[in-house]
Amino acid sequence: MLKIAIIGGGFSGTLLSTHLVRNAAGPMEVILINESDVLNTGIAYDPYSEKFLLNVIASRMSAFPADPDHFLNWVMLRDHFKGKERELIGNSYLPRKLYGEYLKDIWEETLRQAKENQVAVRVINSAVVDISHANDSLDLILNDGKTVQAEYGIIASGNHLPGNPQIKSSFFKESSNYFQNPWDRRSVSDLNSNKPVLIIGNGLTMVDTVMGLLEQGFSGQIISISPNGFNILPHRHNGLAYTKLLEEISSGTSLYQLVKLFNIHKKLVRAYGLSAEPIIDSLRPLTQKIWMNLTIREKRVFMARLRHLWGVARHRIPLNIHDKLQQLRIDGQLHIYSGKISDIVECQGDITAMFFDKKQQREVQIQVSRVINCTGPETDLLKLETNYLKNALLKGVLSQDELKLGINADPNTFELINEKGSIESGLFTIGSNLKGVLWESTAVSEIRVQAVQIANRIHSLNTQKLAFKILSS
Numbered sequence: 320m321l322k323i324a325i326i327g328g329g330f331s332g333t334l335l336s337t338h339l340v341r342n343a344a345g346p347m348e349v350i351l352i353n354e355s356d357v358l359n360t361g362i363a364y365d366p367y368s369e370k371f372l373l374n375v376i377a378s379r380m381s382a383f384p385a386d387p388d389h390f391l392n393w394v395m396l397r398d399h400f401k402g403k404e405r406e407l408i409g410n411s412y413l414p415r416k417l418y419g420e421y422l423k424d425i426w427e428e429t430l431r432q433a434k435e436n437q438v439a440v441r442v443i444n445s446a447v448v449d450i451s452h453a454n455d456s457l458d459l460i461l462n463d464g465k466t467v468q469a470e471y472g473i474i475a476s477g478n479h480l481p482g483n484p485q486i487k488s489s490f491f492k493e494s495s496n497y498f499q500n501p502w503d504r505r506s507v508s509d510l511n512s513n514k515p516v517l518i519i520g521n522g523l524t525m526v527d528t529v530m531g532l533l534e535q536g537f538s539g540q541i542i543s544i545s546p547n548g549f550n551i552l553p554h555r556h557n558g559l560a561y562t563k564l565l566e567e568i569s570s571g572t573s574l575y576q577l578v579k580l581f582n583i584h585k586k587l588v589r590a591y592g593l594s595a596e597p598i599i600d601s602l603r604p605l606t607q608k609i610w611m612n613l614t615i616r617e618k619r620v621f622m623a624r625l626r627h628l629w630g631v632a633r634h635r636i637p638l639n640i641h642d643k644l645q646q647l648r649i650d651g652q653l654h655i656y657s658g659k660i661s662d663i664v665e666c667q668g669d670i671t672a673m674f675f676d677k678k679q680q681r682e683v684q685i686q687v688s689r690v691i692n693c694t695g696p697e698t699d700l701l702k703l704e705t706n707y708l709k710n711a712l713l714k715g716v717l718s719q720d721e722l723k724l725g726i727n728a729d730p731n732t733f734e735l736i737n738e739k740g741s742i743e744s745g746l747f748t749i750g751s752n753l754k755g756v757l758w759e760s761t762a763v764s765e766i767r768v769q770a771v772q773i774a775n776r777i778h779s780l781n782t783q784k785l786a787f788k789i790l791s792s
């Protein structure tokens with residue numbers, strides 16, 4: 320019987336299973352190996368707070384590209400939303416927990432359809448610690464020593480934890496007052512409000528962490544330090560489509576020309592009292608193509624000079640959350656610094672962090688009770704302590720993209736490219752691992768498309784294999 324193994328049971332693993340089941344043309348087994356105890360939701364859609372919101376409006380969060388209203392239709396059938404205005408709900412930022420329930424419903428439907436289509440779905444609650452792939456056969460070694468074998472495999476294990484801060488006292492990472500995992504409820508629990516909390520990073524995870532701290536009753540000072548200290552922007556101009564820049568971009572547009580064009584259009588919209596966000600949003604359908612057309616030199620320039628600006632413009636937050644953050648800053652509870660942390664030392668529970676404050680141009684020392692790492696996922700596999708992908712990289716089964724943002728893969732089929740530069744046929748990856756190849760590859764809007772493409776590719780590879788077997792027998 321055909322066996323397909325998926326490593327990771329978050330959004331990606333769930334949707335891959337759904338499409339594999341839908342495509343099934345005969346008996347097969349889908350083996351979903353998931354390390355975490357929670358299935359379907361991953362970190363994003365099983366948050367510790369009910370208040371954490373999606374950062375995309377409901378009408379754009381369908382799990383199915385061919386059925387764009389699927390999520391909104393599902394929402395409108397929930398008791399809580401019955402009778403409410405569809406247009407308003409479709410433009411709302413709904414709780415991420417609710418999205419998790421949606422994914423669980425999709426999973427239940429997938430299991431039901433699997434029975435009809437003669438597909439056995441096996442969930443293994445374990446971590447893959449090593450992989451080998453040779454002659455169309457994939458071996459996945461689990462942490463209990465067992466091996467799972469399959470003909471096809473998909474690496475869908477999502478983001479890694481943030482990398483530890485590069486500081487002189489590197490052993491600080493062992494402290495019980497340091498939280499490398501900002502998505503764990505414990506990072507914001509059991510705090511004494513008399514001492515400040517230090518958040519390293521100033522992106523969307525920092526925003527969640529601030530909200531999480533407040534929800535836990537923390538009333539002390541919150542200090543966020545990041546290299547650029549950019550202000551997070553709110554979502555504005557919902558629905559305004561600005562297509563003029565897109566019309567002027569071609570496959571030969573260089574990064575320099577792109578920035579120049581962007582600045583021209585920014586001036587144009589500013590003249591109407593608008594911000595540049597609709598221009599950034601308009602680029603979304605082309606972002607992957609633009610990225611793939613850049614030279615490696617241009618990609619490096621982008622990473623060094625524009626990445627943070629892009630991040631601020633792209634990753635915005637709902638207006639009410641933005642207002643709350645601004646109020647916290649006005650009230651003097653939240654302080655956002657632009658700076659570089661040089662060291663963090665702990666002595667009998669007292670933590671001192673040292674950083675260079677870019678604005679004041681001086682070294683600053685602060686006393687805090689806890690450090691929460693919100694710097695975003697580590698992408699360089701070699702920097703991870705232990706990980707099956709690091710092992711696979713060292714064995715040459717996979718390679719990293721030049722910028723070490725993820726795993727090297729064919730941009731059309733998402734099959735891995737090994738250290739020799741050849742395609743590992745039948746072994747795929749999805750989502751955040753494709754960041755180096757596609758740049759934009761972490762949100763639902765990209766992953767839902769990739770899940771369909773991978774399931775279709777497996778279906779056609781397998782059909783070819785069967786046809787070849789029949790012809791040669």
Ligand SMILES: Cc1cc2nc3c(=O)[nH]c(=O)nc-3n(C[C@H](O)[C@H](O)[C@H](O)COP(=O)(O)OP(=O)(O)OC[C@H]3O[C@@H](n4cnc5c(N)ncnc54)[C@H](O)[C@@H]3O)c2cc1C
Binds near residue numbers: 332478751
């Ligand atoms: C906090 C947060 C909020 C987000 N909000 C939005 C949003 O509002 N809208 C949007 O479009 N996108 C959002 N995203 C992007 C999000 O990454 C994707 O939408 C999606 O959740 C990614 O799913 P995934 O399955 O690829 O990864 P994950 O959700 O991380 O799931 C990976 C799974 O793999 C398992 N795993 C890991 N390693 C192993 C191993 N070795 N063996 C077996 N299993 C393993 C994990 O336990 C986990 O269950 C958000 C992301 C985060 C982190």
